[in-house]
Amino acid sequence: MGNDGDERNIRWHHSTVTREQREIQNGHKGMTIWFTGLSASGKSTIANCLEEKLFKMGCHAMVLDGDNIRHGLNKNLGFSKEDREENIRRIGELAKLLTSKAIINIAAFISPFRADRAAARALQDEGDFIEVFIKCPIEVCEERDPKGIYKKARAGIIKDFTGISHPYEEPENPDLVIDSSQNDAAKCADEIINYLRDAGILLTKDAQETKL
Amino acid sequence: MGNDGDERNIRWHHSTVTREQREIQNGHKGMTIWFTGLSASGKSTIANCLEEKLFKMGCHAMVLDGDNIRHGLNKNLGFSKEDREENIRRIGELAKLLTSKAIINIAAFISPFRADRAAARALQDEGDFIEVFIKCPIEVCEERDPKGIYKKARAGIIKDFTGISHPYEEPENPDLVIDSSQNDAAKCADEIINYLRDAGILLTKDAQETKL
Numbered sequence: 362m363g364n365d366g367d368e369r370n371i372r373w374h375h376s377t378v379t380r381e382q383r384e385i386q387n388g389h390k391g392m393t394i395w396f397t398g399l400s401a402s403g404k405s406t407i408a409n410c411l412e413e414k415l416f417k418m419g420c421h422a423m424v425l426d427g428d429n430i431r432h433g434l435n436k437n438l439g440f441s442k443e444d445r446e447e448n449i450r451r452i453g454e455l456a457k458l459l460t461s462k463a464i465i466n467i468a469a470f471i472s473p474f475r476a477d478r479a480a481a482r483a484l485q486d487e488g489d490f491i492e493v494f495i496k497c498p499i500e501v502c503e504e505r506d507p508k509g510i511y512k513k514a515r516a517g518i519i520k521d522f523t524g525i526s527h528p529y530e531e532p533e534n535p536d537l538v539i540d541s542s543q544n545d546a547a548k549c550a551d552e553i554i555n556y557l558r559d560a561g562i563l564l565t566k567d568a569q570e571t572k573l
Numbered sequence: 574m575g576n577d578g579d580e581r582n583i584r585w586h587h588s589t590v591t592r593e594q595r596e597i598q599n600g601h602k603g604m605t606i607w608f609t610g611l612s613a614s615g616k617s618t619i620a621n622c623l624e625e626k627l628f629k630m631g632c633h634a635m636v637l638d639g640d641n642i643r644h645g646l647n648k649n650l651g652f653s654k655e656d657r658e659e660n661i662r663r664i665g666e667l668a669k670l671l672t673s674k675a676i677i678n679i680a681a682f683i684s685p686f687r688a689d690r691a692a693a694r695a696l697q698d699e700g701d702f703i704e705v706f707i708k709c710p711i712e713v714c715e716e717r718d719p720k721g722i723y724k725k726a727r728a729g730i731i732k733d734f735t736g737i738s739h740p741y742e743e744p745e746n747p748d749l750v751i752d753s754s755q756n757d758a759a760k761c762a763d764e765i766i767n768y769l770r771d772a773g774i775l776l777t778k779d780a781q782e783t784k785l
Contacts (some may be wrong), residue, residue, distance in 0.1 A: 377625040378634075386628070407657075414596070415587040419631070423674055433696075437659075443775075450659065454645040462635055484645075547634040 383463035385422045387567035391460040392550045393485060394553065397470045397478060397532060398495030399524045400510060401502040403541035403549070407495060408469035411550040419555075419565070420465055425452055427470040440521050446477055453481030460489050465562070488560070491536035493553065499524050501542045587673060595675035599633045600777035603672040605697060606765065608681045609738045609744060612722060613714040615753035615761070618629030619707060620681035623762040630766075631777070632677055637664055639682040658689055665693030672701050677774070685741045700772070703748035705765065711736050713754045713781055 381552040384390050394411075403435045408424045430507040431438070438444040449472050457474055459466040472478050482490045502524070513537035514522035537550045537556055557563055586742045596602050604625075608616045617675055627634035643650070650656040661684050671678040684690050694702045714736070714750055715723040726734035733739040748767055751761045 377621050378628045382628065386631075409589050416590045416594065419598075433670060434663055436666075437662075450649075451646055451663075454648075458645060 370543055380463055384564065385521045387463045388563070389420050389463070389465060389557075390562045390564065391463040391489065392465050392562050393456040393481075393490045394465065394467045395456070395459050395472070395478065395481060395490060395492050396495050397472045397492065397535075398541070399497060399499055399502045399507045399529060400471060400522075401507060402497035403546060404469040404471075404495050407539065407541065407549045407553075410546040411467055411553055414547075414550050414554060415465060417491065418563075419420045420563070421463070422465040422467065423459060425455060425459075425466060425468045425470075429548075430455075430470075442571070445474070447476040449474075449481060453477075453484050456481065456490075460485060464521070471523050471529070473523045475530045475533070483549065491556070491560075492532055492534075493537045493539055494535035495531045495539050495541050495549075497540075497542045522554045549556045575640045575776065586739065591671055592675055596776065599675045600775070601632050601675070601677060601769075602692075602774045602776065603675040603701065604677050604774050605668040605672050605693075605702045606677065606679045606770070607668070607684070607690065607702060607704050608679065608707050609684045609695060609704065610753070611614065611709060611711055611714045611741060612683060612734075613717045613719060614707045614709035615708050615758060616681040616683075618758045619765075620679045622758040623679055623765055625768060626759075626762050627677060630775075632775070633675070634677040634679065637667060637678060637680045637682075637759060642682075658688070661686075661689040665689075665696050668702075669696045670694065672697060677769075683735050685735045687742045687745070690744070703766060703772075704744055704746075704750045704763070705742045705751060705767070706747035706752050707751050707761075709752075709754045 362570065396408060398404050405424075405426055408426065412422045412570045428453060431448070434455070435448050440447050441444060449470065452468055452470060456466050456468050468481075472481075478492060484490075506512060510519060511524070511525070513519045514525040523529045537553065539552060541549055544552075592603060608620060610616050617636075617638055620638065624634045624636045641756045642664060643660070646667070647660050650660050653654060662681065664680055668678050668680050680693075684693075690704060694704065696702075718724060722731060722734070725731045726737040736771065749765065751764060753761055756764075
C-alpha cells in the first residue's frame with residue numbers, strides 16, 4: 362500500500378486536554394490490562410466482572426473483547442497467521458489510544474503469539490501495559506467448552522484452533538498470573554484490582570479504600 | 574480473507590455495565606459528531622476546541638483525528654480509494670464502540686465520499702450520529718495551507734489530493750453546517766455545544782447550564 366504521509370506532513374495534533382487532566386477527572390490512571398489465555402479459560406467473563414467492579418468504584422473501564430471487536434473494527438479479518446497478527450495489532454493501537462485518554466482498558470483476546478503481545482506492549486510506555494495470563498489447563502477449557510467449539514476443533518470442522526491445531530505460546534514473563542481453574546471470576550477480578558491499587562493506578566481515596 | 578466466525582459461534586458478549594449506566598455516570602449520552610470538510614477547513618482545530626470545552630463542562634469527549642489515527646490504528650493504510658474507504662470504515666467502527674461506552678466522540682476527517690460517511694452513520698442508531706459539515710471555500714483553505722500541502726498538490730508532488738486532484742463530495746443533508754471561514758474555532762465549537770444541549774445529549778444540570 363502506498364503511503365505518502367510524509368509529503369502530506371502528517372503529524373500528531375496534540376489535544377488541548379492532556380492525559381493528566383483526564384486522569385484527575387477520572388480518578389485513576391489510564392492503563393491496558395492485556396489478558397491472554399486459551400478459549401474458554403475465562404477471559405471474557407473475568408474481564409466483564411472486572412469492568413463491573415471498576416465501574417462501581419467510579420472508574421472508567423472498557424472491555425475490548427475478541428468476539429465483540431471481530432463484529433466491528435476487525436470484521437474483515439479471518440484466522441490466518443497474518444490476519445491474527447493484524448487483529449492484535451489493531452487492538453494494540455486501540456488499547457494505546459484508550460490508555461492515553463485515561464481509560465482502564467481490558468483486552469480479552471486469546472492473543473496466542475508472544476511476538477504479537479510483545480508488539481502490543483511495545484506501543485505503550487512502561488507501566489501503562491500489563492500482561493495477565495489467564496491460566497487454565499486445556500483439559501478444563503475443553504470440558505467447559507461453552508460454545509462447543511473444542512468439539513468442532515477436535516472433529517476438524519474448525520481448523521487452526523488455538524491449543525488443538527494452532528499453537529498457543531504461554532507468556533514467559535507475565536505481570537500477573539490468574540488461575541481461573543481454581544477461582545471464580547469475582548475472585549480473579551479482585552486479584553487484578555489489588556494489583557492496580559498496589560501499582561498506584563487508582564488515584565482517588567474512594568477507589569483506594571473500597572473493600573473487596 | 575477466510576472468516577470462519579460462524580463455526581466459532583462468535584457473538585456479542587453483553588457487558589454487565591450497560592450504556593445507560595455509563596451515561597448516568599458521565600452525565601451525558603454517548604454520541605458521534607462526525608466532521609467532514611476539506612483539508613485546512615479547520616476540522617482538527619474546532620474538534621480540539623470542542624473537546625476542551627466539553628471537558629471543562631465535565632463531559633467525557635474524545636477527538637479522533639485523521640492525522641493521529643493514521644499514526645496508529647490505520648498506519649498500514651495509504652490514500653488509494655480502497656484504503657480511504659477502509660480508513661473511514663475502521664474509524665466508523667471505533668466511533669460506534671465509543672458511543673456505546675457513553676463517550677462523546679468527535680471524528681475529524683476529510684471523509685470525502687458520501688457513501689463512506691453514510692456507511693459510518695448506518696453503523697449507529699438514529700440520534701447517535703450527527704454529520705457536521707465544516708464549510709470553508711477551497712480558496713480560503715488553500716490560502717491558509719498551514720502545512721504547505723495545497724502548494725505540493727498544485728505542483729503535483731502530492732497526488733490524489735482532495736479538492737484538487739481527488740473529489741470531495743459535499744454533504745447533501747448534514748445535521749449541522751459550520752461556516753469556518755467566518756467564525757473562529759471557539760464560536761464554531763459553541764454552535765455544536767448548543768446543538769448537543771438542544772438534542773438532549775447533556776444530562777446533568779451543570780452541563781446544561783454552562784454559559785457559553
